[in-house]
Amino acid sequence: MKLIVGLGNPGRKYKNSRHNLGYKAVERLAKELSCSFKKKLSLESLLAEAKIKDEKVILALPITFMNLSGRAVKALIKKKNIVISDLLVVYDEASLDFGVMRIRPKGSSSGHKGLANIIGELGTNEFCRLRLGIKGDSLKGNIDLSEYVLSEFNKGEKTCLSGFVGSAVECLKTWALEGVNQAMNRFN
Numbered sequence: 001m002k003l004i005v006g007l008g009n010p011g012r013k014y015k016n017s018r019h020n021l022g023y024k025a026v027e028r029l030a031k032e033l034s035c036s037f038k039k040k041l042s043l044e045s046l047l048a049e050a051k052i053k054d055e056k057v058i059l060a061l062p063i064t065f066m067n068l069s070g071r072a073v074k075a076l077i078k079k080k081n082i083v084i085s086d087l088l089v090v091y092d093e094a095s096l097d098f099g100v101m102r103i104r105p106k107g108s109s110s111g112h113k114g115l116a117n118i119i120g121e122l123g124t125n126e127f128c129r130l131r132l133g134i135k136g137d138s139l140k141g142n143i144d145l146s147e148y149v150l151s152e153f154n155k156g157e158k159t160c161l162s163g164f165v166g167s168a169v170e171c172l173k174t175w176a177l178e179g180v181n182q183a184m185n186r187f188n
Helices: 018-032 065-081 112-123 146-148 155-178 180-187
Strands: 002-006 038-040 045-052 056-063 087-097 100-105 129-135
Touching: 002 018, 002 065, 002 155, 018 056, 018 129, 018 146, 018 155, 018 180, 038 065, 045 065, 045 087, 045 155, 056 065, 056 155, 065 087, 065 112, 087 100, 087 155, 100 155, 100 180, 112 146, 155 180
Parallel strands: 002 056, 002 087, 087 129
Antiparallel strands: 038 045, 045 056, 100 129
8 A cells, every 4th residue: 555645734725825736636536536635633734545457555745834844744654553664655846836746755855844854754764756847937036935835836836837737647656656766767
């Protein structure tokens, strides 16, 4: 069984922010797999279960707010008996240009507070992650990074967003079925 976690912030206020790109990718995957999310307060997440071909997957959207995502991920791993190698976390990455994605088998948080919290709660950075680039032209000068990630995509980015999220979904499916090396070869 695989666990795919999309990072973001709950609530209408943040729904279309750059910081919710991980949520968007996992929500799109759920839609493609014809499954719906149910709130599990004890796990601090919205959960959906489905199959990608013969592989059972749990899709999760933590409702803890981004910077406390580790609590939800730790609870999910414990409750669902997930092996760390079967975890993939999807999140926005301000150091990657918009439209660029990178899947990796492990790594540091690179300053991403949600990922740092997950690493801290799990006590390891040895889990897969899919980084989705959000860096755009408006991330120049003295703009505050926290203000930037909570802003919405600009008009030009919005026209490409659906295709970008679609590519991320294909990467998630490849990871679930064929593993991280195949996903890296195909999507990095």
